[in-house]
Amino acid sequence: MLIVFDCDGVLVDSERLLQRVDMEMLGELGWPITVEEIYREHLGHTVADMVANVERHLGKPLPDGFLNRRDEHFAALLHSELHAVPGVVAALDRLDELGYASCVASSGSHEKMRMTLGRVGMFERFAGRIFSAQDVSRGKPWPELFLHAGQRMSFPPHRCIVVEDSPAGITAARRARMRSIGYVAQTPADMLTEADTTIDDMSRLVEAITELLAHSATGSDCTP
Numbered sequence: 001m002l003i004v005f006d007c008d009g010v011l012v013d014s015e016r017l018l019q020r021v022d023m024e025m026l027g028e029l030g031w032p033i034t035v036e037e038i039y040r041e042h043l044g045h046t047v048a049d050m051v052a053n054v055e056r057h058l059g060k061p062l063p064d065g066f067l068n069r070r071d072e073h074f075a076a077l078l079h080s081e082l083h084a085v086p087g088v089v090a091a092l093d094r095l096d097e098l099g100y101a102s103c104v105a106s107s108g109s110h111e112k113m114r115m116t117l118g119r120v121g122m123f124e125r126f127a128g129r130i131f132s133a134q135d136v137s138r139g140k141p142w143p144e145l146f147l148h149a150g151q152r153m154s155f156p157p158h159r160c161i162v163v164e165d166s167p168a169g170i171t172a173a174r175r176a177r178m179r180s181i182g183y184v185a186q187t188p189a190d191m192l193t194e195a196d197t198t199i200d201d202m203s204r205l206v207e208a209i210t211e212l213l214a215h216s217a218t219g220s221d222c223t224p
Contacts, residue, residue, distance in 0.1 A: 002155035003095060003209065004146060004173075006044070007106035009165040010183055012116045013085050015043070017077040025070055031057055039191055044166025046107050046139040075115070084120040085185075087202030092125070094206050103129035105149040107139050107168075129153065141168040143176035150178070161209060170194045181208050 009015035019038050026033045031054065042050045047067070055061055095102060103126065106113055110132045117123040117130070131149040133139030150160045162173035165183040170192050173180035182192030184200050192198055199208050 001100055001209075001213070002150060002153050002160045003100050003102045004105050004149055004160055004162045004178070005102060006162075006164045006166065006169050007104050007108055007113050007116065009043075009085070009186065010163055011085060011088055011104065011122060012120055013083050014078065014116055015165070015186060017081060018074055021070055021073045021077065025066070025073070026054060029054075029058060029062075029066075036188075039187060040167070043187065044107055044140050044164070044168030044172075046133050047109075049139070078116060078119060082116060082119050084122065085183075085202055087205075089122075091202045091205040095209075098206070100209075101153060101155065102126070103131065103149050103153050105131045105145050105162075107133045107145075109134055140166070141171035141175070143172050146172055146176040146178055150176070161212060163205065164192075164195070167191045167194075179212055181205070181212070 005011055007014075008018070019035055022038060022042070023033055023035070041053055045053075051062060051067070092102065104113065104117070108116070110130065113130055113132065114123055117126060123130075131145060131152065133145055136144040136148050138144050146160070146162060147157065150157055157177040160176075160178040162169065162176075162178050162180040163183060164170050164173060164180055165185075165187045170180050170182055171194060174194055180195045182189070182195030182198040183202070184192055184198045189198055189200075196212055197208050199205060
């Protein structure tokens, strides 16, 4: 069984930092965006999707250099405040002990994940098993990224479980015909109702996976 992890908000506690950046910088441009709007409209999407949505909302292109300044502001916060999501390292250790395969599939770029995962000591752990929306034609909420990750890891969709904190990611998992676990420690639970189950603490991840497999229709899916 393959456990497919989103990165931001699931492995690294970076979403809250990027939200701070976007609330400040978009507010300066004339959109006092709220956390709820970020969750509903941007969480789990690619940067290109975010830019297109912001420009639609503002009715004009973003100013030159906006994304570079955003990246610089975000990088400074990552350097000083980024941490692994509480409980996720212990959960990963337990999954390894139980013989589950794992990988990362994120809307973020490879460069960004090299920075964030590296900052919390997880990049080497997932080296060779990190997949980005850069690798496919369409990112979340489309299924291509998860299907690509499963194919590269040699697991069919029915033997994959996705761990996500974004509505777009849960939708992508459903479209890929993969089961999903919604992580609702920060994301409002009512935004992840398409998930097969939800958890608000990573210490419950292995338990949630076990419960999903116990309800599987085929006995072959009940083993790692």
